[in-house]
Amino acid sequence: MTALSIPVHVPRGEFRDAMAHLPGAVNIVTTYGAAGQAGLTASAVCSVTDDPPTLLVCVNRSSSAAAAFLENPSVCVNTVGPRHQDLAILFGGKTPMEDRFASASWEKGASGAPVLLESVVSFDCRVAHRHVVGTHAVLFCEVLEVAIAKGEPASVYFARAFHAVSQ
Amino acid sequence: MTALSIPVHVPRGEFRDAMAHLPGAVNIVTTYGAAGQAGLTASAVCSVTDDPPTLLVCVNRSSSAAAAFLENPSVCVNTVGPRHQDLAILFGGKTPMEDRFASASWEKGASGAPVLLESVVSFDCRVAHRHVVGTHAVLFCEVLEVAIAKGEPASVYFARAFHAVSQ
Numbered sequence: 001m002t003a004l005s006i007p008v009h010v011p012r013g014e015f016r017d018a019m020a021h022l023p024g025a026v027n028i029v030t031t032y033g034a035a036g037q038a039g040l041t042a043s044a045v046c047s048v049t050d051d052p053p054t055l056l057v058c059v060n061r062s063s064s065a066a067a068a069f070l071e072n073p074s075v076c077v078n079t080v081g082p083r084h085q086d087l088a089i090l091f092g093g094k095t096p097m098e099d100r101f102a103s104a105s106w107e108k109g110a111s112g113a114p115v116l117l118e119s120v121v122s123f124d125c126r127v128a129h130r131h132v133v134g135t136h137a138v139l140f141c142e143v144l145e146v147a148i149a150k151g152e153p154a155s156v157y158f159a160r161a162f163h164a165v166s167q
Numbered sequence: 168m169t170a171l172s173i174p175v176h177v178p179r180g181e182f183r184d185a186m187a188h189l190p191g192a193v194n195i196v197t198t199y200g201a202a203g204q205a206g207l208t209a210s211a212v213c214s215v216t217d218d219p220p221t222l223l224v225c226v227n228r229s230s231s232a233a234a235a236f237l238e239n240p241s242v243c244v245n246t247v248g249p250r251h252q253d254l255a256i257l258f259g260g261k262t263p264m265e266d267r268f269a270s271a272s273w274e275k276g277a278s279g280a281p282v283l284l285e286s287v288v289s290f291d292c293r294v295a296h297r298h299v300v301g302t303h304a305v306l307f308c309e310v311l312e313v314a315i316a317k318g319e320p321a322s323v324y325f326a327r328a329f330h331a332v333s334q
Binding site for chain 2: 009055110154156
């Protein structure tokens with residue numbers, strides 16, 4: 001073993017601090033299926049390709065919601081704004097799943113996943129495949145339906161605080 | 168072949184319009200190596216895991232910069248703010264690579280990729296692996312070094328316009 005064979009990564013704390021300086025959308029991501037209904041708040045969502053329309057979501061495999069996301073075929077990404085800030089905090093915490101969902105209004109998407117009413121935009125998806133990277137799984141999701149709330153401000157998480165951005 | 172075997176995706180135009188409503192950071196992503204120096208502007212960057220510190224970048228395989236990103240082992244993600252808005256537009260357009268890089272100040276990162284001076288945050292990375300999804304490649308990048316400009320505002324692209332967010 002030589003020193004050169006080991007990549008020297010940035011320390012974990014510095015990586016987290018740096019990531020806090022990359023602005024991210026605030027998304028409440030949901031799933032429903034045989035493995036149960038679950039949801040979490042994630043900024044790690046991005047567009048992959050429009051052929052077929054595909055986005056990805058990174059999910060921590062040790063989170064309470066992970067089992068459902070790793071098994072169910074349905075995912076809905078609900079991008080939210082200031083009106084859902086408390087809900088985003090709830091879905092980012094330790095509250096039981098049932099209580100999280102009881103705190104807002106939903107309808108069932110084509111995939112079966114809960115679609116949040118009055119989100120800025122929702123992407124109802126089927127999971128095309130999953131790719132495990134260390135502690136996380138990357139879910140590649142093909143988009144079945146979208147719903148856009150024109151004129152609704154969105155939230156951005158940056159420097160460990162929420163910021164509103166207008167359309 | 169039955170109708171049920173074909174997932175019915177959202178039309179491409181609707182997908183793009185919906186994606187425009189998911190706020191994204193503005194990142195000038197660079198590479199350097201045997202396949203040349205190249206850079207592009209991307210919002211499709213997100214954190215994957217901190218063990219080892221890893222982010223991902225989605226690159227259109229038909230872009231002028233693609234060949235370099237698909238071959239070189241180095242990537243630097245430079246997240247920018249209002250001071251680099253014109254540069255982000257330049258790196259998102261058709262300008263020759265040499266002219267793009269001549270328009271700003273850079274230093275060489277540990278990976279060899281150009282690090283943009285005065286970016287909000289920079290992540291100098293080695294590409295750990297690539298994952299092709301249709302028209303795009305997802306680059307999984309392990310982070311070697313970061314640089315953070317404390318107090319610097321960042322830009323967010325949302326509803327097809329730039330927005331400044333403060334620390």
